[in-house]
Every structure is written in structure tokens, then in C-alpha cells.
Amino acid sequence: MHKIIKKNRLSENVFDITVSAPLIAEERQAGQFVIVQADNEFSERIPLTIVDADAEKGTIRLIFAAIGASTRALARLKEDDEIVNILGPLGKPTHIENFGRVVCVGGGIGTAPLYPIVKALKAAGNHVTVIIGARTAELIILEPEMRAAADNVIIVTDDGSRGEKGVVTAPLKRLCESAAEKPNFVVTIGPAVMMKFCALTTKPFNIPTIASLNTIMIDGTGMCGGCRVSVGGKTQFVCVDGPEFDAHQVDFDNMMLRLGSFKKEEEHKCRIGLST
Amino acid sequence: MNQKTVEEANAEAEALRRLYAGKTLTPAEKMKIPAQEMPNQEASVRARNMEEVALGYSEAQAVVEASRCLQCKNAPCVKDCPVHINIPEFLKAVAEENFKEGLKVIRRDSLLPAMCGRVCPQETQCQKNCTMGKALKDVDQAVSIGRVERFLADNVEAEPVKTAPETGKKVLIIGSGPAGITCAADCRKAGHRVVICEALNKPGGVTVYGIPEFRLPKAIVEKEIENLKKAGVEIRPDFLVGKTRKLKDLMDKEGFDAAFIAVGAGLPVFAGVEGENLVGVFAANEYLTRSNLMKAYDKDRALTPMYTSKRVAILGGGNVAMDAARTAVRMGAEKVSVIYRRTEKEMPARKEEVQHAKEEGIEFLMLKNISRIIGDENGRVKQVETVSFELGEPDASGRRSPVRVDGSEELLEFDTVIIAIGSRSNPLIRQTVPEIQFNEKGNIIVNDNMETSLKSVFAGGDIVLGAATVISAMGQGREAAKAINERLKS
Known part of the structure; x- marks a missing residue:
């Protein structure tokens, strides 16, 4: 059982919870995730990246968007309520070293899993620029934390309500083209389509780029194969081989199709979720 | 009949x-x-x-x-x-x-x-x-x-397990499938403290995530697990050894005198054919885990969805293939076909399961294999290309090996493909305990005492045998327990 110690609402449907999970808090490294299951019988297993951890207090911090029936059920839990199952830390940790200049691109809720990586890269001595993209100002998360952790933060919104108007690939391309600011390494986490275009942006500049993938997952331990993606023509499991891969090698088009596997069925679940 | x-x-x-x-x-x-x-x-x-x-x-x-x-x-x-x-x-x-x-x-x-x-x-x-x-x-x-x-x-009501006086020794069991629970029970009987670590949220291993309710009701597994707990065995769910804690850290920190690795053969094998990552292609493990562990068959209550299928092709001829095929029938598929590259005689599935599958209207396409899966404009499965085989000379396993018939390609209409051609061992232990030796198939090498190359760490079940049966895993759990109990005497 994992007690919810703290709960904040970051925007309309984005929640930030701090949960008791002492073993995971001690063991986790940047880039790793957990599987959360609100109860033991009928709830889904939801993969969530660990945003932060406090080994001393034995807590981990998770940020999620309540967009489906299961995440909405999770969002209904209050402080002092308990989450029955949390498994982790899962996946391979991010490979951290001093690359020199690094650009980290986070889109929407993807900004949350990016945060621990930004911190770790900064701690390793990198100059870190963070680009945060969102549909609109209200959906930008973790801006103060990112400003504290990184050397430079660029905000981009689709509607121009904050920062630059447009998409994250515009400032990313600018940086790649700049002689002084060209990154040696790029990390991108966000919607698949955004990661795809980040990869296409950095490819002509030959800048090593990794993407952290969040595919459909059941067990998270390599058993079901549901999370598989094609990387450089080879099938890889996001849960045990990832979640981070060379973004230039990932077949994002296939990944996007697979992410929609249960669209029809989930619409049905969402209706069930609404009625309860 | x-x-x-x-x-x-x-x-x-x-x-x-x-x-x-x-x-x-x-x-x-x-x-x-x-x-x-x-x-x-x-x-x-x-x-x-x-x-x-x-x-x-x-x-x-x-x-x-x-x-x-x-x-x-x-x-x-x-x-x-x-x-x-x-x-x-x-x-x-x-x-x-x-x-x-x-x-x-x-x-x-x-x-x-x-x-x-x-x-x-x-x-x-x-x-x-x-x-x-x-x-x-x-x-x-x-x-x-x-x-x-x-x-x-x-x-018949079973008599409670009698345990010997406490020895003060501690045994760690990794995995709560048939091998793990058998070994746990025998070590507990000998008076040792026993802790089982299970990666999933419910103990039972393949009997919980893999074998469907209609073949092995979960209440039976739960009863066996309850008996173990009553006898004093501690079970830690959501504990993935190698990730939550590394094996050696866990043994050192908590003072375990021996460990038994029984993590099974959990990694699904894919067929390696074109179109295998299309929407609607599943490893049997995923299909069955959704239905069994996540209870997706209970569409009104479970939040985990089950893919809606009309025409389902199952590749493989073992028990897992039968379980997947029969689950698909129960999920409302109109047509379910088992595709197997040998004949029914060579199928490794239990005879009774094959019989039951036939009675439930499942079609058996023998001496065929899937050579390609074809998707529609949305990347969803729409057809399967099969190729025919003939039986040739017996291979090492004594089964006559199938030989491909050139030019026998055929297109069949399916919207779902379930791959059930076996599983390999999960690489997690290998990645995190370099002292343990593995063979080229990824299975742990053990000596006659079921002990691995790391002293006091034993292994058994599918992680040693490759994908096998519940009873053979139990047999290994029993042998390992004997060796562990013998070791802990000194």
C-alpha cells in the first residue's frame, strides 16, 4: 500500500502526487518509471515516469494527466488515500554524462519525465537548455522547477498565449543552426508526433537524440510484448530495452498507429468512467 | 458425440x-x-x-x-x-x-x-x-x-502443512509460479523463514496471468497461496528482483542464506514475419494477461480493454495457443483459426484442450505457417498470408519436421493475429547478476543440485528448462528445496 502524501492540481486535468514508496525512492535513477495500479482487481496498470524522489522520506513524485478512465480514477484519490500497487523502478536509467551543450525538449505532460533527466544532466556538468511546449499557457507545467534546474528555458505555445507562438521544433532548429549554441545531445519527451519531428529536426545536423517512449504497456517487466516498437528495423520492448531509444531510429509512424490500438474500446471505457 | x-x-x-x-x-x-x-x-x-x-x-x-x-x-x-x-x-x-x-x-x-x-x-x-x-x-x-x-x-479438506521448528535460516524465492511456490512450501516445512518476491500484483505466476479461468479457476490458485501464507510464508507482490532490489543487495541486506530463482520463461517470442507490429497483432502473453490478470473479459468492470475481433488467427499448437483461441471465442470472435506448421499429432497441447477447442468451433489449419501479415490504410490487420508445409524427416525432438511447399502462399481474411509460438527467458536476472552463468538459449545453467554458478543461489522451472509445464516446474522446485534444505543443515 502506498499512501498519497501530497496532491496538487497543476492544470485542468494534470495532477502532481507524492506517494510513499521507500524501496523505489531509494533505488530509482533518472529516466526510470513505475507501474501504478489503483486497486487489485479491475484497474489498469498505468506506466508513469518518476518525476522526483526523496530517498530519506521514502517518497516518489508522479505527474499524470487524467485523460482516460484509469487516470481519472487515480485523480479521484485524495491525500491520505492509498494506491494498492506500485511496481518499480522499471526500465533502463538515462545514460548521463557530460556531453557539453544539451537541449531537452518536453511537450505537454512529457515535461514531467523530462525534469529528472534535466537535473541529472545539469549535475553531470552539462549546459542545459530546456524547451517546454504546450497547447496553451495554462498547460505549461514545471516551469519554475525547470528554470531552477536548467541554464536556459524557452517556452512555446501553439496559440502564443505564452512565450513563442508555434511548435518546439522552431527553437530547436534555431539552436541546431547556431554556431555558438549547437547542442551535442538532445533529449525529447512528449507526444509521439512531437518526438518524431524533433528527431527529423536534429537528424540533418547529426546530433545524437534520444526519445523516451510511452507506449501501451501491461506488465512492464518484458512479459507481454504490448509495448514493442521498431527501432532501426528491430523489435524492441519499451519496458525492458527502453524507455529511451535513439530517436533517429524509432519508427514513430508505427508507434503512433499502435498507440491507437484500443481507441474504439477506450471510448467505451471512458463512458463507463463518466457514469461512475 | x-x-x-x-x-x-x-x-x-x-x-x-x-x-x-x-x-x-x-x-x-x-x-x-x-x-x-x-x-x-x-x-x-x-x-x-x-x-x-x-x-x-x-x-x-x-x-x-x-x-x-x-x-x-x-x-x-x-x-x-x-x-x-x-x-x-x-x-x-x-x-x-x-x-x-x-x-x-x-x-x-x-x-x-x-x-x-x-x-x-x-x-x-x-x-x-x-x-x-x-x-x-x-x-x-x-x-x-x-x-x-x-x-x-x-x-477433501487438506491437512494444514506441518512445519519443523524454526531454524533461523532464511530462504528467498524469486517468482511465485509453480516452481516458486513448491520450493517455498518445502523450505518452509523444514522450518526456514521463506520470503517470495513476485513482480506482478498477484501471486501465482503463469497460473494467474496465463492460464484462463475456464481451465483453471483463479480461486484454486488463491486457495493454494492462502495455504502457503497460513504456513508462514511471506509474499511480497510488486517486487521485481533485479529492479526493485538487485539479488545480491537483497540477500546481503536481509541476510538470506539461500535463494531460488524461479522467474519462468516470460519473454514472448515473435515469428519475425513482415507486419508483426501492425495494430491487432498480439503476443499470446499480452492477450491472455489482459484477459486473465487484468480481467478484461469482464468488460463492464475491468478498465483494461480487450481488442474487439471478428476473425482471429492463432499461430502455434501448444496449450497457450489453445488458451488464446478459446479466450478469443469467449470474447465474441466470429471465427477463430489455429494455424500450426505440423499436424495435429505433433501439437504439444493437451489432448483435452484440443478436443474442447474443436467443440467450441475453432478451426484448425494444419501444416501451415504465417508468412506475412497485411494491414489496411490505418495499420490494422486485414489479411494473413499463409504458406503450406509437408512433413519431412523426424528432427532432434523426434517430431517430423515440416518442409515448406514453394508457391503455396494463400491470403486469408483476419483482423487479429495472436502469436503463441513459445517464450524465452526474461533477461533481467542475466543483466543484473553477472555471476550467474546462462546457456546460449538464455536459460540458467545449474548443477545436479539445481545450484547456479553463484553459491547458495539455486534456480529451477522454465528459467532452467525453457518453456515447459506446470508439473515439471513443480518437480524442479521440489528438487531445489531438497538441495537447499540439505545445504542449510550445516
Whole structure:
């Protein structure tokens, strides 16, 4: 059982919870995730990246968007309520070293899993620029934390309500083209389509780029194969081989199709979720 | 074939039971006793529910079936049982209506008779060389040992596990499948403290995530797990050794004297054909885990979705393939086809499961393989290209190996493909415990004592054998426990 110690609402449907999970808090490294299951019988297993951890207090911090029936059920839990199952830390940790200049691109809720990586890269001595993209100002998360952790933060919104108007690939391309600011390494986490275009942006500049993938997952331990993606023509499991891969090698088009596997069925679940 | 109802089967058996009561039967008389059929839920009804298909023997049926045992001195049945249950002895007890004694005899060697009675491939083990089957020249006429075993397990209250005085020694078991729970029980009996770490949220391993409710009700697994807990075994769910804690850290930190790795063969194998990552292609593990562990079959309550299919192709001929095919039927698929590259004779699935699958309307496309999966404009499966095979010379396993027939490609309409061609071992232990030696297949190498190359760390079940059966995993768990208990004496 994992007690919810703290709960904040970051925007309309984005929640930030701090949960008791002492073993995971001690063991986790940047880039790793957990599987959360609100109860033991009928709830889904939801993969969530660990945003932060406090080994001393034995807590981990998770940020999620309540967009489906299961995440909405999770969002209904209050402080002092308990989450029955949390498994982790899962996946391979991010490979951290001093690359020199690094650009980290986070889109929407993807900004949350990016945060621990930004911190770790900064701690390793990198100059870190963070680009945060969102549909609109209200959906930008973790801006103060990112400003504290990184050397430079660029905000981009689709509607121009904050920062630059447009998409994250515009400032990313600018940086790649700049002689002084060209990154040696790029990390991108966000919607698949955004990661795809980040990869296409950095490819002509030959800048090593990794993407952290969040595919459909059941067990998270390599058993079901549901999370598989094609990387450089080879099938890889996001849960045990990832979640981070060379973004230039990932077949994002296939990944996007697979992410929609249960669209029809989930619409049905969402209706069930609404009625309860 | 018209099947008897529970009432009809029982009435006939009652009459026979009265007829034979108190008599000592000669072998010739025993041979005349009709083999007792297992009543099943009617095919058209069960194809619409998840409840158990085989309904179990009545008391009278169990007694009559047990009376067929010839009590052979050489007991060929025992030799082929991976845990060497004294089969003639327990059948004799049942024939004499001493059910308590019957269960006691089984439990000397197997703690999981309710599971084994249901999922063991009896026709290739205990029942294969049964003298009755040989005499009647039909393995189907062998004494139905597994069904009598199941009757005892379901109907007789087991005595609680007796444990020796506490030794103060600690044993870590990794994985709570058949190998893990068997080893745990035996180590606990010897008086050691036992902790099982399980990666999933529920203990039971493949019996929980893999084998469907209609073949092995989860309540049976839960009961066995409860018994273990009552005997003092501690179970830690959501604990993935290698990730939550590394094996050696865990052993050092908590002072474990020995460990047993029984993590199974959890990594699905894909066929490596074009189109395998299309939407609608699943590893059987995923399909079954959704349905079993996540209860997705309960569409109104479960939040985990199940893919909606009309025409489902299953690739493979083992028990997992049968489980996936029969689950697809129950999920409402209109047409379900099993595609296998050898013939039905070579299929590794239990005979009864194949029979049940056929009764449920599943089509068997033998001597075929999938060569390509074709998607529509949305990346969803729309067709499967198959290729035909002929049987050639026997291979190393003694099965005749299939040879591809050139130009035999054929396009069939399917919207879902489930791959059930086996599984490999999960690489997690290998990645995190470099001291342990693995073979080229990814299985852990153990010595005659089931010990790995890392001292005091033992291993067994599918992680050693490769994907095998529940009972062989149990046999390994038992052997490992013997070796661990011996080691901890000193």
C-alpha cells in the first residue's frame, strides 16, 4: 500500500502526487518509471515516469494527466488515500554524462519525465537548455522547477498565449543552426508526433537524440510484448530495452498507429468512467 | 458425440459403484469397467462464459474410475510423473472410498493437486504408459489419474502443512509460479523463514496471468497461496528482483542464506514475419494477461480493454495457443483459426484442450505457417498470408519436421493475429547478476543440485528448462528445496 502524501492540481486535468514508496525512492535513477495500479482487481496498470524522489522520506513524485478512465480514477484519490500497487523502478536509467551543450525538449505532460533527466544532466556538468511546449499557457507545467534546474528555458505555445507562438521544433532548429549554441545531445519527451519531428529536426545536423517512449504497456517487466516498437528495423520492448531509444531510429509512424490500438474500446471505457 | 450430463454420468457411476462394492475384482473384470467420462459444460453455453469447462467427477465416478487401476507392481505411471506421486496407492484409497487417505498420499509429493489435476498433460506423463490403456490399446482408455486427483483436491479438506521448528535460516524465492511456490512450501516445512518476491500484483505466476479461468479457476490458485501464507510464508507482490532490489543487495541486506530463482520463461517470442507490429497483432502473453490478470473479459468492470475481433488467427499448437483461441471465442470472435506448421499429432497441447477447442468451433489449419501479415490504410490487420508445409524427416525432438511447399502462399481474411509460438527467458536476472552463468538459449545453467554458478543461489522451472509445464516446474522446485534444505543443515 502506498499512501498519497501530497496532491496538487497543476492544470485542468494534470495532477502532481507524492506517494510513499521507500524501496523505489531509494533505488530509482533518472529516466526510470513505475507501474501504478489503483486497486487489485479491475484497474489498469498505468506506466508513469518518476518525476522526483526523496530517498530519506521514502517518497516518489508522479505527474499524470487524467485523460482516460484509469487516470481519472487515480485523480479521484485524495491525500491520505492509498494506491494498492506500485511496481518499480522499471526500465533502463538515462545514460548521463557530460556531453557539453544539451537541449531537452518536453511537450505537454512529457515535461514531467523530462525534469529528472534535466537535473541529472545539469549535475553531470552539462549546459542545459530546456524547451517546454504546450497547447496553451495554462498547460505549461514545471516551469519554475525547470528554470531552477536548467541554464536556459524557452517556452512555446501553439496559440502564443505564452512565450513563442508555434511548435518546439522552431527553437530547436534555431539552436541546431547556431554556431555558438549547437547542442551535442538532445533529449525529447512528449507526444509521439512531437518526438518524431524533433528527431527529423536534429537528424540533418547529426546530433545524437534520444526519445523516451510511452507506449501501451501491461506488465512492464518484458512479459507481454504490448509495448514493442521498431527501432532501426528491430523489435524492441519499451519496458525492458527502453524507455529511451535513439530517436533517429524509432519508427514513430508505427508507434503512433499502435498507440491507437484500443481507441474504439477506450471510448467505451471512458463512458463507463463518466457514469461512475 | 453426445456428452452425458452431470446427473446421467453420476447415476451410471452410482449403479456401478453399488455393483462392485466390497468385491475384489480380477484384472479381466477391471478391464470391463467403463472409463468414466468427465462431464463438461455444454460447448455452445461455455463458449459464452468464462466459467470452468470441465465440471469434475462425482464421488461415484471417482470411485469407479479408481477401481479400474490394475495396481501394477512396476507402476509405470509413477515413473512418468515428474514428482513421482504414488499413483496406485492413492487410486487404491479412492477405490476403497478412503478419500482422506487418498489426498494424503498425493500431498506427500505434490502440494498442488487441484492445479495438476487440471493442467498436467497426463496423456504424455502418468497416463501414457498406464497398463490399462495399453491393454485396451488406446491411451484414452488409460485410468484417468488426473481427474481422480482433481476430485480429491476439490472435495477433501487438506491437512494444514506441518512445519519443523524454526531454524533461523532464511530462504528467498524469486517468482511465485509453480516452481516458486513448491520450493517455498518445502523450505518452509523444514522450518526456514521463506520470503517470495513476485513482480506482478498477484501471486501465482503463469497460473494467474496465463492460464484462463475456464481451465483453471483463479480461486484454486488463491486457495493454494492462502495455504502457503497460513504456513508462514511471506509474499511480497510488486517486487521485481533485479529492479526493485538487485539479488545480491537483497540477500546481503536481509541476510538470506539461500535463494531460488524461479522467474519462468516470460519473454514472448515473435515469428519475425513482415507486419508483426501492425495494430491487432498480439503476443499470446499480452492477450491472455489482459484477459486473465487484468480481467478484461469482464468488460463492464475491468478498465483494461480487450481488442474487439471478428476473425482471429492463432499461430502455434501448444496449450497457450489453445488458451488464446478459446479466450478469443469467449470474447465474441466470429471465427477463430489455429494455424500450426505440423499436424495435429505433433501439437504439444493437451489432448483435452484440443478436443474442447474443436467443440467450441475453432478451426484448425494444419501444416501451415504465417508468412506475412497485411494491414489496411490505418495499420490494422486485414489479411494473413499463409504458406503450406509437408512433413519431412523426424528432427532432434523426434517430431517430423515440416518442409515448406514453394508457391503455396494463400491470403486469408483476419483482423487479429495472436502469436503463441513459445517464450524465452526474461533477461533481467542475466543483466543484473553477472555471476550467474546462462546457456546460449538464455536459460540458467545449474548443477545436479539445481545450484547456479553463484553459491547458495539455486534456480529451477522454465528459467532452467525453457518453456515447459506446470508439473515439471513443480518437480524442479521440489528438487531445489531438497538441495537447499540439505545445504542449510550445516
